[in-house]
Amino acid sequence: xxxxxxxxxxxxxxxxxxxxxxxxxxxxxxxxxxxxxxxxxxxxxxxxxxxxxxxxxxxxxxxxxxxxxxxxxxxxxxxxxxxxxxxxxxxxxxxxxxxxxxxxxxxxxxxxxxxxxxxxxxxxxxxxxxxxxxxxxxxxxxxxxxxxxxxxxxxxxxxxxxxxxxxxxxxxxxxxxxxxxxxxxxxxxxxxxxxxxxxxxxxxxxxxxxxxxxxxxxxxxxxxxxxxxxxxxxxxxxxxxxxxxxxxxxxxxxxxxxxxxxxxxxxxxxxxxxxxxxxxxxxxxxxxxxxxxxxxxxxxxxxxxxxxxxxxxxxxxxxxxxxxxxxxxxxxxxxxxxxxxxxxxxxxxxxxxxxxxxxxxxxx
Amino acid sequence: xxxxxxxxxxxxxxxxxxxxxxxxxxxxxxxxxxxxxxxxxxxxxxxxxxxxxxxxxxxxxxxxxxxxxxxxxxxxxxxxxxxxxxxxxxxxxxxxxxxxxxxxxxxxxxxxxxxxxxxxxxxxxxxxxxxxxxxxxxxxxxxxxxxxxxxxxxxxxxxxxxxxxxxxxxxxxxxxxxxxxxxxxxxxxxxxxxxxxxxxxxxxxxxxxxxxxxxxxxxxxxxxxxxxxxxxxxxxxxxxxxxxxxxxxxxxxxxxxxxxxxxxxxxxxxxxxxxxxxxxxxxxxxxxxxxxxxxxxxxxxxxxxxxxxxxxxxxxxxxxxxx
Numbered sequence: 001x002x003x004x005x006x007x008x009x010x011x012x013x014x015x016x017x018x019x020x021x022x023x024x025x026x027x028x029x030x031x032x033x034x035x036x037x038x039x040x041x042x043x044x045x046x047x048x049x050x051x052x053x054x055x056x057x058x059x060x061x062x063x064x065x066x067x068x069x070x071x072x073x074x075x076x077x078x079x080x081x082x083x084x085x086x087x088x089x090x091x092x093x094x095x096x097x098x099x100x101x102x103x104x105x106x107x108x109x110x111x112x113x114x115x116x117x118x119x120x121x122x123x124x125x126x127x128x129x130x131x132x133x134x135x136x137x138x139x140x141x142x143x144x145x146x147x148x149x150x151x152x153x154x155x156x157x158x159x160x161x162x163x164x165x166x167x168x169x170x171x172x173x174x175x176x177x178x179x180x181x182x183x184x185x186x187x188x189x190x191x192x193x194x195x196x197x198x199x200x201x202x203x204x205x206x207x208x209x210x211x212x213x214x215x216x217x218x219x220x221x222x223x224x225x226x227x228x229x230x231x232x233x234x235x236x237x238x239x240x241x242x243x244x245x246x247x248x249x250x251x252x253x254x255x256x257x258x259x260x261x262x263x264x265x266x267x268x269x270x271x272x273x274x275x276x277x278x279x280x281x282x283x284x285x286x287x288x289x290x291x292x293x294x295x296x297x298x299x300x301x302x303x304x305x306x307x308x309x310x311x312x313x314x315x316x317x318x319x320x321x322x323x324x325x326x327x328x329x330x331x332x333x334x335x336x337x338x339x340x341x342x343x344x345x346x347x348x349x350x351x352x353x354x355x356x357x358x359x360x361x362x363x364x
Numbered sequence: 365x366x367x368x369x370x371x372x373x374x375x376x377x378x379x380x381x382x383x384x385x386x387x388x389x390x391x392x393x394x395x396x397x398x399x400x401x402x403x404x405x406x407x408x409x410x411x412x413x414x415x416x417x418x419x420x421x422x423x424x425x426x427x428x429x430x431x432x433x434x435x436x437x438x439x440x441x442x443x444x445x446x447x448x449x450x451x452x453x454x455x456x457x458x459x460x461x462x463x464x465x466x467x468x469x470x471x472x473x474x475x476x477x478x479x480x481x482x483x484x485x486x487x488x489x490x491x492x493x494x495x496x497x498x499x500x501x502x503x504x505x506x507x508x509x510x511x512x513x514x515x516x517x518x519x520x521x522x523x524x525x526x527x528x529x530x531x532x533x534x535x536x537x538x539x540x541x542x543x544x545x546x547x548x549x550x551x552x553x554x555x556x557x558x559x560x561x562x563x564x565x566x567x568x569x570x571x572x573x574x575x576x577x578x579x580x581x582x583x584x585x586x587x588x589x590x591x592x593x594x595x596x597x598x599x600x601x602x603x604x605x606x607x608x609x610x611x612x613x614x615x616x617x618x619x620x621x622x623x624x625x626x627x628x629x630x631x632x633x634x635x636x637x638x639x640x641x642x643x644x645x646x647x648x649x650x651x652x653x654x655x656x657x658x659x660x661x662x663x664x665x666x667x668x669x670x671x672x673x674x675x676x677x678x679x680x681x682x683x684x685x686x687x
Contacts, residue, residue: 026443028584050450070583094581108580116422119453149442152449152484196450219455234450237484 001065003037004087005057007078007100010042013057014075016229017046019202020053021071029114032068035090036112037061045118046071047232051199052118053206056228066112067094077105118232121223124216125189127161129181131226135207136331137168137179140354142200143325146172153238156196160240161189161217169243175322176243180353193217194240199233206231247357248345251338253311255289259335263327265303269293270320272301279361280323283315284339293320316342317361326356366513369398373405376510380409386508388480388489390465392496393512395605399492402512403461410457410488419461423452428463430594434601436462438472445479448487458487465491466498473500480506523555523606524613528636531617535639538646539687549681552610553674559606564599571595607666615659618643618684622652651687658683 017033025031025048034045042059045052067090074096078086083101090096094109138157146154151173160167166181195203199222206226207213214225224231269280274295283290287309294300316339326348327335338347342363348356367375372391379385391399400419407418419426425447427440444460452458460483462468468476480503483489491507493499520528530551537544574591578584616632617640623631624644631637644652662680665671 024586025584026587028578028582028587031583031587032581070581072583110578110581149446150478152445155449220451220453234453237449237451237486 001035001037001067002063002087002089003042003059003061004085005042005059006084007081007086008084009057009059010086011075011078013042013044013055014071014078016055016206017044017053018071018075019205020046020048020051022048027116029068029110029116031070031072032110032115033071033074034066034068034112034115036066037064039064045115047116047118048198049116050196051202051231051233053202054118054230054232065090067096067109068112068115069096069107069109073107077107118230119218119221121216121218121221124218124223125161125185125191127166127183127185127189127215127217128212129166129183129215131207131211131213132209133181134213135204135209137166137181138200138204138207139329140179140326141168141170141177142197142204143329144170144172144175144177144356145197145200147197148172153194153236153240156194156236157200158192158194158240158243159215159217159222160192161185162192163190169240171241171243171246174319174359175325176246176357177326178243178247178355178357191217192240193222194236194238195222196233196236199231202231202233246345247355248338248340248347251340251347253284253309253339255284255307255309255337255339257305257307257335257337259327259330259332262305262335263324265291265305266320266323266327269301269303270324272299273320274298277361278319278321279317279363280320281315281317281363283313284309284311285313286310314342315363316346317363318346318358319361322358330354366393366511368515369402369405369512372402372510372512376402376406377409380406385488387483387487388491388507390491390493390496390499390504390507390509391512392493392509394514395494397512397514399494399512400463402510403459403490403492406488406490407459410459421459423454423456424459424461426461426463429467429601430590430597434597435467435469436464436472437469438475441468441472441476445476448479449484452486456486458484460487460489462489462491465493465503466495468499468503470500473503477502477506520613521606521609523559523610527552527555527610527613528617528633531614532636532639534685535643540685542682542686545681545685546678548685549678552677552681555610556607559610560603563602563606567595567599567602604666608663611659611663611666614684615656615663618652618655618659621647622649622656625649625652647687655684
């Protein structure tokens with residue numbers, strides 16, 4: 001196998017796939033990147049058996065073939081190469097000779113047969129979504145994914161394809177983020193796969209602003225095709241809990257807030273929320289919210305925020321981190337905070353189909 | 365009642381056909397009773413696979429003792445649970461296979477309870493053990509036991525045959541003196557040392573092959589470190605197995621003498637019937653019982669940590685082979 005390729009393209013290609021390679025692999029071959037050279041193309045593939053990424057770059061292929069090389073080692077070499085054109089030749093023993101300007105490198109690899117193939121999709125349902133819309137939806141939900149390893153079904157985002165809508169949900173049991181996207185598909189394609197966190201992270205990295213992403217959902221895998229790049233992941237086993245149940249009904253009070261002002265105020269006050277209770281209190285009075293926190297023996301903080309509020313006076317407490325997370329992720333200038341009473345969950349909404357349910361904390 | 369692998373397989377296959385296969389089975393039975401073979405046949409049925417090794421299927425997630433102390437540790441259980449909570453590669457069934465389940469570390473066993481009681485959909489857990497009495501009650505109560513029995517006796521290893529020769533030679537001394545006994549101890553210890561060297565050479569060679577193949581060609585340094593530990597543990601575990609097999613010969617030797625005395629027709633070592641008959645004639649039942657007790661004590665000592673192997677052997681041999 002012999003090909004030459006521009007340094008920038010090769011480096012970009014390697015960086016696209018390299019993230020999947022973990023430093024603690026369960027099989028040595030998983031630390032390598034699969035290189036397949038065919039007509040004018042070089043395909044780069046990595047996998048950790050749960051998630052796999054494969055990308056294509058243009059190359060002048062003199063002799064087609066395939067091999068695997070240590071991913072990080074190769075990327076480190078390519079990053080430091082001087083000139084624009086890199087020539088790589090691989091012999092029958094999987095020894096790679098890399099030539100670039102005056103530099104020469106020789107590294108050893110493993111045969112391509114050892115590399116586990118990415119799964120094939122049979123009878124998969126396919127969907128087309130705009131890249132930016134999906135990236136935006138991921139940003140609005142992914143922070144609420146549970147990291148509790150004992151609750152596996154929550155270690156990912158639910159992709160619920162139903163009634164010409166893609167509803168994406170993430171929750172850790174104390175808060176829940178949900179986004180609706182309009183997607184066209186036949187009724188027979190409905191389904192509710194749960195996409196694991198690692199795939200969500202990779203997907204967020206790969207998605208751009210322009211063009212569509214083609215999503216294929218199989219019985220046990222999901223794939224995302226973005227341009228020439230393919231991301232394949234196993235799905236999480238099990239059924240997602242009934243999230244509709246935790247979304248509160250009619251709100252009693254709706255408070256319109258300036259997102260950034262509110263975020264900054266909560267952030268400042270949370271500096272003095274105690275590690276033990278870890279809460280900030282919102283006290284609603286006429287046309288005013290007082291945000292307060294205190295830690296016994298250390299001190300207290302409070303800040304007033306003028307708002308248009310004419311409802312009854314009451315107070316409610318939230319975990320400051322959980323309150324700030326959606327405020328950081330949302331792009332909108334204005335958000336709505338829907339409340340019922342002290343003990344009912346609060347809901348953050350925006351103009352577009354999004355909601356964030358947050359359990360209140362007990363006020364002592 | 366203990367079953368043959370065929371009978372056990374029939375039961376499991378029927379259960380599968382009627383869609384009432386349990387989610388967790390504990391397959392028990394002595395070494396060589398076909399526990400792994402039964403697991404493989406069950407896997408073939410679950411995957412509908414006719415050819416190849418069904419246990420090499422990518423949806424079989426295997427765990428076996430790995431640490432230096434030859435235990436299944438909590439990280440292995442966590443990894444297994446992670447794998448089982450992902451959909452299977454081909455959308456079908458998944459198998460969690462635990463070899464030597466009696467070697468589960470208590471923390472690992474406790475971490476496993478929830479999954480064992482209610483595994484993810486489409487998952488079957490197969491726990492294999494030759495010593496189920498050492499498994500925690502909480503694990504046992506969550507599995508259906510499939511007890512297997514030995515169908516054929518295993519052929520004796522060359523070390524075991526050599527030990528029998530030494531025993532025969534020793535039995536010619538009507539009144540064995542201390543030097544004779546120490547001669548036998550030395551024979552026993554030489555056999556152990558030879559076995560240890562052979563096992564170490566074999567596992568070291570296996571590790572060298574892997575290291576040579578992967579060291580330069582991938583970036584799996586951690587993996588190689590783990591493999592080195594794995595092979596060290598494997599060496600130790602295989603040595604302990606060989607030692608236990610040799611000790612079994614000594615036990616069977618005196619047990620046969622006792623059986624001959626009582627006129628029992630079934631012998632563990634029929635090829636030594638004449639020798640054990642002569643011993644039976646020379647000893648009283650009480651003497652023979654003391655000898656078997658001494659060997660039992662030796663086995664117990666071997667199972668403890670911090671016991672000097674040589675010292676324990678000498679003490680036991682003096683009790684077992686003097687008059």
